[in-house]
Amino acid sequence: MHREFLMGNEAIALGAMAAGVRLVAGYPGTPSTEVLETVAKRNPGNIYVEWSVNEKAAMELAAGAAYSGARAMVTMKQVGLNVASDPLMSLEYVGVKGGLVVMVADDPGPISSQTEQDTRTFAQFAKVPVFDPSSVAEAYEMIQEAFDFSEKYHTPVFFRCTTRVDHGYEAIQVKDAEEYKNVPMEGFVKDSSRWVIFPRLSLKNHGLIEKRNQELTAVLSEYPRNAIQRENGSYGDNAARKGIASHGISYMYALDSLDEENHVRLLKVATPFPFPEELALQFLEGLDEVLCIEELDPVIERALLQICGKHHLNVRIRGKLTGDMAAAGENTMLSVGRAISSFLGLSEESLPKPADIPLPVRPPVLCAGCPHRASFYAVKQAMKGKKTIYCGDIGCYTLGNAMPLDMCDTCLCMGAGINIAQGVGHLDKETKCFAFVGDSTFFAAGLTGVVNAFYNQADMTLVVLDNSTTAMTGHQPHPGTGRTVMGQVVEKVSIEKVLRAIGLTVVETVNPLDFKQARDTIQRVAEEPGVKAVIFRSPCIAVTKPAGHSAVAAEKCVGCKKCIRELGCPALILKDGKAFIDASLCTGCTLCEQICPVGAISGGDKTVASSDCPRTSASLRVGGDRNA
Amino acid sequence: MHKNIILCGVGGQGTILASKLMAAAAMSKGFEVKTAETIGMAQRGGSVFSHVRIGEGLKSPMIAPGKADIIIAFEPAEAVRHLPFLKEGGTVVASLAPIFPVSTMIGDSSYPLEEVLQQLKKSVKNLTLIDSEAAAKELGSMKVLNVLLLGAAVRTGELGLELEDIGAALHEKVPARFHELNEKALRYTEGKKLS
Numbered sequence: 001m002h003r004e005f006l007m008g009n010e011a012i013a014l015g016a017m018a019a020g021v022r023l024v025a026g027y028p029g030t031p032s033t034e035v036l037e038t039v040a041k042r043n044p045g046n047i048y049v050e051w052s053v054n055e056k057a058a059m060e061l062a063a064g065a066a067y068s069g070a071r072a073m074v075t076m077k078q079v080g081l082n083v084a085s086d087p088l089m090s091l092e093y094v095g096v097k098g099g100l101v102v103m104v105a106d107d108p109g110p111i112s113s114q115t116e117q118d119t120r121t122f123a124q125f126a127k128v129p130v131f132d133p134s135s136v137a138e139a140y141e142m143i144q145e146a147f148d149f150s151e152k153y154h155t156p157v158f159f160r161c162t163t164r165v166d167h168g169y170e171a172i173q174v175k176d177a178e179e180y181k182n183v184p185m186e187g188f189v190k191d192s193s194r195w196v197i198f199p200r201l202s203l204k205n206h207g208l209i210e211k212r213n214q215e216l217t218a219v220l221s222e223y224p225r226n227a228i229q230r231e232n233g234s235y236g237d238n239a240a241r242k243g244i245a246s247h248g249i250s251y252m253y254a255l256d257s258l259d260e261e262n263h264v265r266l267l268k269v270a271t272p273f274p275f276p277e278e279l280a281l282q283f284l285e286g287l288d289e290v291l292c293i294e295e296l297d298p299v300i301e302r303a304l305l306q307i308c309g310k311h312h313l314n315v316r317i318r319g320k321l322t323g324d325m326a327a328a329g330e331n332t333m334l335s336v337g338r339a340i341s342s343f344l345g346l347s348e349e350s351l352p353k354p355a356d357i358p359l360p361v362r363p364p365v366l367c368a369g370c371p372h373r374a375s376f377y378a379v380k381q382a383m384k385g386k387k388t389i390y391c392g393d394i395g396c397y398t399l400g401n402a403m404p405l406d407m408c409d410t411c412l413c414m415g416a417g418i419n420i421a422q423g424v425g426h427l428d429k430e431t432k433c434f435a436f437v438g439d440s441t442f443f444a445a446g447l448t449g450v451v452n453a454f455y456n457q458a459d460m461t462l463v464v465l466d467n468s469t470t471a472m473t474g475h476q477p478h479p480g481t482g483r484t485v486m487g488q489v490v491e492k493v494s495i496e497k498v499l500r501a502i503g504l505t506v507v508e509t510v511n512p513l514d515f516k517q518a519r520d521t522i523q524r525v526a527e528e529p530g531v532k533a534v535i536f537r538s539p540c541i542a543v544t545k546p547a548g549h550s551a552v553a554a555e556k557c558v559g560c561k562k563c564i565r566e567l568g569c570p571a572l573i574l575k576d577g578k579a580f581i582d583a584s585l586c587t588g589c590t591l592c593e594q595i596c597p598v599g600a601i602s603g604g605d606k607t608v609a610s611s612d613c614p615r616t617s618a619s620l621r622v623g624g625d626r627n628a
Numbered sequence: 629m630h631k632n633i634i635l636c637g638v639g640g641q642g643t644i645l646a647s648k649l650m651a652a653a654a655m656s657k658g659f660e661v662k663t664a665e666t667i668g669m670a671q672r673g674g675s676v677f678s679h680v681r682i683g684e685g686l687k688s689p690m691i692a693p694g695k696a697d698i699i700i701a702f703e704p705a706e707a708v709r710h711l712p713f714l715k716e717g718g719t720v721v722a723s724l725a726p727i728f729p730v731s732t733m734i735g736d737s738s739y740p741l742e743e744v745l746q747q748l749k750k751s752v753k754n755l756t757l758i759d760s761e762a763a764a765k766e767l768g769s770m771k772v773l774n775v776l777l778l779g780a781a782v783r784t785g786e787l788g789l790e791l792e793d794i795g796a797a798l799h800e801k802v803p804a805r806f807h808e809l810n811e812k813a814l815r816y817t818e819g820k821k822l823s
């Protein structure tokens with residue numbers, strides 16, 4: 001054992017390695033990404049690791065490994081779980097041989113997601129047991145227990161965390177590589193009565209699953225991480241009439257908000273499904289009311305209500321359903337502290353008030369020099385005066401919706417933009433329909449959409465924003481980059497060839513930093529009938545060396561503000577009525593140079609900025625935006 | 629010892645590295661450390677923060693409002709934004725150089741710099757302001773603002789850490805070719821009278 005200062009996701013990765021995991025697959029998504037990256041980085045050599053094209057592919061890969069008796073893990077964020085749900089729902093019916101952990105990171109807030117969905121609720125729907133750690137240290141231990149549990153009960157299990165555990169840091173004790181478990185693998189053994197899901201098998205297994213999950217409520221009541229807290233002061237006092245039930249990071253907020261004088265009983269729920277019913281009964285015994293403090297859905301609250309109903313207990317259960325806790329959003333030290341104070345009838349400390357001066361709003365924006373800015377600007381200028389719809393997608397380029405670009409009219413989920421554009425186009429012939437998709441998203445979820453649009457005679461322009469990486473989540477490789485997460489150089493999948501193979505005849509590749517050519521290409525291609533594509537290719541500024549920087553010649557600048565107003569590049573600011581370029585941010589992309597009406601800006605070099613991506617993702621991890 | 633420290637700034641300014649240096653320094657002295665920070669999309673030009681907690685028996689990695697011993701702000705408006713976290717009589721070390729967001733540049737939000745500075749002076753008793761533009765000129769780089777601010781924070785005595793502790797962590801976490809520059813930044817405020 002040794003001590004390390006680890007991010008929650010790193011701890012989860014090391015925990016899985018200590019448990020003898022042999023295959024890890026996933027698709028990047030905040031806040032889950034670092035789990036797989038850490039396994040790749042600290043791989044003792046016997047673990048197969050890959051970024052799959054999407055979560056469904058990753059899940060099926062892991063199923064194959066687990067069928068063979070190996071321990072496997074898949075990683076994703078909550079919305080990725082939707083993509084993986086098809087194989088997962090069936091896999092629960094079929095079961096596994098080796099332990100299979102589905103690591104899903106939920107994002108209350110949401111801080112960087114489309115939804116606030118709760119994997120604990122998904123677990124009930126999928127009938128899959130779920131583990132929910134409350135700290136980095138607990139996550140490290142608990143994931144090892146999750147593997148044992150999965151193997152023992154032949155079921156995939158969820159390991160579900162939220163942002164503050166995934167991205168929290170703690171100094172914890174971890175095993176040395178020599179202490180890692182070695183789980184022998186039997187290999188796949190043919191047995192079609194077990195591995196082939198026919199309706200008859202499903203019916204039989206459904207019954208067995210329901211029975212097993214019922215039994216697990218008793219088993220999990222004995223699981224020490226589900227606990228009635230007794231260690232501090234009067235927390236465990238049998239005479240307490242009020243109780244607090246919580247989970248995950250909220251449990252830690254609750255502990256921090258309480259002191260020894262508070263007369264209250266605490267229930268920590270580490271396995272929200274199957275719910276530890278016997279333990280909950282002990283907890284409820286003699287209480288008048290319980291406050292449920294949880295993030296996302298009222299999972300614990302509903303479970304306690306159900307238990308009270310089933311056992312005719314006269315305990316008032318409060319939480320999200322009663323309006324005592326917020327229905328949406330992330331819990332904070334403040335919100336939890338306030339809820340506890342009002343529940344226990346304590347007086348609230350007065351808090352310092354926020355300043356009443358208007359502070360600048362800082363929404364995230366495209367980076368200075370981002371090639372997506374140039375792409376959006378080119379399309380915007382090319383389509384000036386025309387009726388258009390710009391269907392966006394999931395990635396950095398969703399930020400194209402920010403002012404002043406305002407180039408993202410819809411955004412639903414990975415890959416959806418393509419068929420949304422198709423849908424609009426079928427009914428509204430007047431509108432020029434565009435779909436923007438990133439290179440990683442194209443492979444993850446765009447391909448089938450293009451096939452659908454092409455075959456069904458859509459009229460739309462597909463714009464692939466190819467920056468040679470998965471930028472949003474920290475520069476993971478994908479099939480277009482020619483590199484794997486383990487650093488192997490492999491054959492690239494060509495987006496152009498794929499599009500042509502589908503049948504598209506108009507497929508053009510342009511450097512978006514060449515404004516005129518980019519604009520003219522769009523103008524020309526948009527007039528072609530059917531589905532056509534423009535690939536804007538220029539590497540993300542984080543994977544390429546900046547080409548010096550541009551500067552404004554103050555004596556030439558007439559202060560028209562066109563560069564600032566139209567581009568919204570964070571490197572461009574107004575100083576004494578003239579444009580000024582912050583040299584520490586500017587990458588010399590030259591976009592502003594090309595649009596300044598009086599030629600006041602110079603010094604950049606778009607050809608250098610757009611040269612092929614020289615750095616590997618491994619070196620990026622050191623110097624990339626993780627350290628920002 | 630029990631210290632709650634908040635670092636705040638704008639994505640890309642190096643708050644995360646600064647919190648890592650602090651954590652490493654505290655760990656080397658045998659303290660428990662927990663931290664939480666902004667990661668991901670919000671980093672791109674957005675407001676970012678790191679909560680750093682040092683001490684025994686820590687539960688949550690997040691600091692409650694009114695409980696921070698010190699705020700280290702990489703940008704003045706971000707200092708004001710995080711003031712509700714500061715305890716009564718707490719300390720603030722802040723950079724004076726504003727970063728104007730795109731929203732301000734295109735007229736969608738305002739940045740009243742004078743009022744921001746007034747607010748800081750009015751509501752913080754132990755305030756250290758750093759003219760980081762002058763410092764950057766002297767040091768020849770804006771990239772070491774994080775280490776410079778850490779050095780200034782150490783000087784206030786509110787971190788419970790010594791310059792040597794941070795210096796040792798620097799040697800471990802930063803490539804050798806940057807050591808000299810970072811050392812200079814760390815000691816930049818030494819012997820200087822600060823406002």
Ligand code: SF4
Pocket residue numbers: 368369370549550567569570571572581585586587588589590591592593604
């Ligand atoms: S050249 Fe102009 S548009 Fe490009 S990064 Fe520099 S300031 Fe921004």
Ligand code: SF4
Pocket residue numbers: 552556557558559560561562563564578579595596597598599600601
């Ligand atoms: S577009 Fe040219 S003239 Fe107008 S403000 Fe920008 S640099 Fe000055």
